[in-house]
Amino acid sequence: MPQVPSYWSTLTTPLIRQNPVTLQILGICSALAVTTSLVTALTMSVSLTVVLTLAAGLVSVIRRHIPDTIRLIVQIVIVASLVIVIDQILQAYFAEISRALSVYVGLITTNCLVLGRTEAYARHHPPLPAMVDAFGNGLGYSLILIVIGGLRELLGKGQLLGAQVLPLADAGGWFTPLSLMLLAPSAFFLLGLLVWAVRSLYPAQIEQPEYAPAQLKSPAE
Amino acid sequence: MNRGLWNRETVAAILIAAYLPMALFWLWLEGTDALARLGFTALVIAVWHLVFMLTRAQAPSLAAVTAAFAIAMLAPEDLGIFRLALGISFGVVMGELVFGGWGRNVVHPATVALSFLGYGFPTAAWPVLDAPIAWAAIPAALIGMATGVMPAQVIAGAVLVAGGAAAAGLLGEPALLAGGIVLVLLVADPVTSAITLPGRWINGALYAALLTLFATGWAGAAPIQIAVAAALLTSLAAPLLDEAVLALWVAQRRRRHGRT
Numbered sequence: 001m002p003q004v005p006s007y008w009s010t011l012t013t014p015l016i017r018q019n020p021v022t023l024q025i026l027g028i029c030s031a032l033a034v035t036t037s038l039v040t041a042l043t044m045s046v047s048l049t050v051v052l053t054l055a056a057g058l059v060s061v062i063r064r065h066i067p068d069t070i071r072l073i074v075q076i077v078i079v080a081s082l083v084i085v086i087d088q089i090l091q092a093y094f095a096e097i098s099r100a101l102s103v104y105v106g107l108i109t110t111n112c113l114v115l116g117r118t119e120a121y122a123r124h125h126p127p128l129p130a131m132v133d134a135f136g137n138g139l140g141y142s143l144i145l146i147v148i149g150g151l152r153e154l155l156g157k158g159q160l161l162g163a164q165v166l167p168l169a170d171a172g173g174w175f176t177p178l179s180l181m182l183l184a185p186s187a188f189f190l191l192g193l194l195v196w197a198v199r200s201l202y203p204a205q206i207e208q209p210e211y212a213p214a215q216l217k218s219p220a221e
Numbered sequence: 222m223n224r225g226l227w228n229r230e231t232v233a234a235i236l237i238a239a240y241l242p243m244a245l246f247w248l249w250l251e252g253t254d255a256l257a258r259l260g261f262t263a264l265v266i267a268v269w270h271l272v273f274m275l276t277r278a279q280a281p282s283l284a285a286v287t288a289a290f291a292i293a294m295l296a297p298e299d300l301g302i303f304r305l306a307l308g309i310s311f312g313v314v315m316g317e318l319v320f321g322g323w324g325r326n327v328v329h330p331a332t333v334a335l336s337f338l339g340y341g342f343p344t345a346a347w348p349v350l351d352a353p354i355a356w357a358a359i360p361a362a363l364i365g366m367a368t369g370v371m372p373a374q375v376i377a378g379a380v381l382v383a384g385g386a387a388a389a390g391l392l393g394e395p396a397l398l399a400g401g402i403v404l405v406l407l408v409a410d411p412v413t414s415a416i417t418l419p420g421r422w423i424n425g426a427l428y429a430a431l432l433t434l435f436a437t438g439w440a441g442a443a444p445i446q447i448a449v450a451a452a453l454l455t456s457l458a459a460p461l462l463d464e465a466v467l468a469l470w471v472a473q474r475r476r477r478h479g480r481t
Contacts, residue, residue, distance in 0.1 A: 176304065180341035189315065196319075 010129060011136040019140040020113050021191070022198045023205055027113035030104045031145055032187040038161050041149025042142075043097050047090070047105055049138030051082045052114050056122040056134030063123050075118045080109045113141060148190050156181030229324055232370050232411060233283035239365040240290055243405070246357040247294055247350075255293065261302070263289035265309045266330075273318045284323040288313065291331035291406040295445055297338050297345035308338035328456045329413045331406070335449045347443035355398035358405040371409040374418055378425025379404050386433040396436040399444035400451070404428065407452040413459060417470075420462040427462075428455040 020026045027048075034044045058078050059066070066074050087105045090098040098105070108114060117137050122130035153159055158166035158175045167173020180186050199205045248255055266289050270281035292309055300308070312334020317326040338345070365371030383400060386392040392400075408414065408428050415424040431451035439447060474480075 176342070178341045179343060180337065183340065192315075 007129065007132050010132050011139075014133070014136040014140040015143060016140070016198065017202060019144065019198065020116070020137050021141055021144040022195045024116070025195075026116055027111045027141055028191065030107060030111060031141070031148065031191070032184060034101055034104050035145055035149040035152055035187055036156070036182055037100075037153045037159075038146065038149045039097060040100050041145040043090070043094065044101060044104065045138075045142030045145045047086045048108055048111065048114070049135065049142055051079065051086055051108050052117060052134045052138045053131050054082050055079045055114060055118055056130045057127050059118045060122040060125060060127040060130035066123070071123070072115075072119070075115060076109065079114055079118070083108045113137065144191070144194065147194065148187060151190055152181045152186060156186075230283050233287065233323070235368050235370045236287050236365065236411070237283065237290075239361050239368070239370065240287060240406070242357040242360045242364075243294075243354055243402070244290060246354050250351055250353065258296075259289060259293040261305070262293040262296075262309055265306050266313050269310060269313045269318060273322070279318065279322045282323040285313075287406075288317070288329070288331045288334075291329070292334050294350070294406070295331070295335055295348065295403070295449065297342065297347050300338065300342060300345050304338070304342060308334050308341065311337045324412055326412060327460065328453070329407050329410050332413075332449065332453050332456055336453045339446055339449060347445040349443075350399065350402060350445070352398060355401050358401045362405050362409065365405070365409065370411055371405075372411065372414050372421045372424075374421035375409050375414045375425035375428075376404065378422040379408065379429040380425075382426045382429035383432065386429065391433050392436055395444040396432065396447055399448045400429070400432045403445070403448035403452050407449070408455055410456075413456045415459040415462045415466075417463050417466040420459070420466045423462050424455060424459050427458060428452065431455060 014020060017023075021028060021031055030044060030048075034040045055075070055078050059075055062074075083106060086108075087098070090101070090105060117134050121133050125133070150160060153161075154165060155178045157177055158164060158168055158173075166175035169176045248259075263286060266285045267281075270279075270285055273279045274281050292312070296305060296308070312330045312332075316328050316330035316333030317323060318330075320326045339347070362371060362376055366373040366376060379400075383392060383397065387397055404425075408425070415421045428451055431454055432448060435442065435447040435451055436444075439450075442450075
């Protein structure tokens with residue numbers, strides 16, 4: 001019987017080494033769409049982490065009662081109910097951020113990351129490990145979102161959380177904003193660079209090439 | 222010489238030779254300013270080639286000179302040293318070197334660098350190239366096609382469609398001149414254009430069609446900007462064109478012979 005991993009390692013491996021965004025490239029639709037500023041990225045991170053943890057706990061509690069044939073429907077119903085609750089809370093207390101996030105909070109329902117964790121982990125583990133694993137994955141997702149959101153806001157506007165950090169050239173400073181950072185492609189570039197960095201750190205994650213170029217016969221040396 | 226004369230560096234050297242008429246006219250008209258830009262661009266690219274040679278054992282290529290020439294000629298003006306270096310670094314590293322060097326890239330590094338600078342700093346003014354440089358693009362294209370380093374079908378397809386559009390009055394002279402320069406510098410590239418023959422015709426035609434579309438529908442854009450955007454989209458579409466042509470060919474063979 002394999003050794004049961006400790007709660008600490010369940011919580012910390014999804015942070016960088018098995019980060020769901022950089023290793024499995026899950027949940028990038030929202031990761032790319034909401035990272036134009038740090039505030040929206042933070043809100044999205046918190047919403048997703050809360051939904052994911054609670055959904056994993058609920059699915060895990062009733063895991064022996066879910067019929068296999070309709071398990072996806074059951075999971076989606078649970079996730080969707082939680083998302084609606086979160087969405088209502090955001091609309092009630094953070095109306096402005098809620099407008100900035102538009103449909104993306106609602107789209108947490110279809111986020112591959114949430115369904116992937118409930119389907120692959122919470123369905124086979126007791127509630128506490130399931131929630132710890134979900135919380136760790138939520139934190140890993142949040143880490144990527146905050147890094148990308150921070151970089152995009154800093155380089156695109158010279159601000160962090162709405163406060164001017166780098167003095168703009170228009171206002172007598174030296175920093176010229178890179179407006180490309182506010183467009184969607186820059187999120188792809190940053191995510192690609194991040195994946196590159198993580199895979200340089202952990203070479204085991206590098207995928208095998210699909211095609212190998214034909215080997216030229218080198219002359220006898 | 223165990224692999225014959227036609228290796229990667231020969232192609233790069235002939236490509237440089239083909240660009241010489243344009244380079245001479247450009248340097249003659251723009252003077253030492255242009256020479257300084259070219260030198261600076263080549264220096265930045267050379268540094269990155271050196272870095273990738275030392276860290277990844279990727280052989281540096283003479284093609285760096287062609288990329289340097291295209292960037293120095295077409296990049297927006299008065300960006301300042303730092304931003305220009307940023308754009309060049311992004312284009313060369315993300316467009317070419319991370320894929321394994323010249324010959325394995327999907328998009329031309331100069332196209333990536335120019336698009337990055339254009340979209341990243343929209344306030345910078347694009348250069349206005351004089352008519353003699355555009356005319357010098359014709360001998361450049363002829364040398365390239367005659368030696369076989371530039372795909373003749375791409376140029377022919379583009380000239381046909383652009384000629385039709387100009388005759389119909391859709392393509393003005395500034396867009397036509399900029400389009401010709403960008404066609405020779407960026408689109409008719411042996412690596413990033415389509416590789417199948419029908420794909421090449423479509424590749425050239427697509428470039429000219431996009432050029433016409435942007436020239437008529439994109440208000441307030443500089444001619445070079447229009448041409449670079451068309452070149453970027455065309456080079457992104459080129460692998461798709463090849464894939465479609467190959468799929469058609471396989472389907473045709475299967476219909477005729479019952480198997481591939």
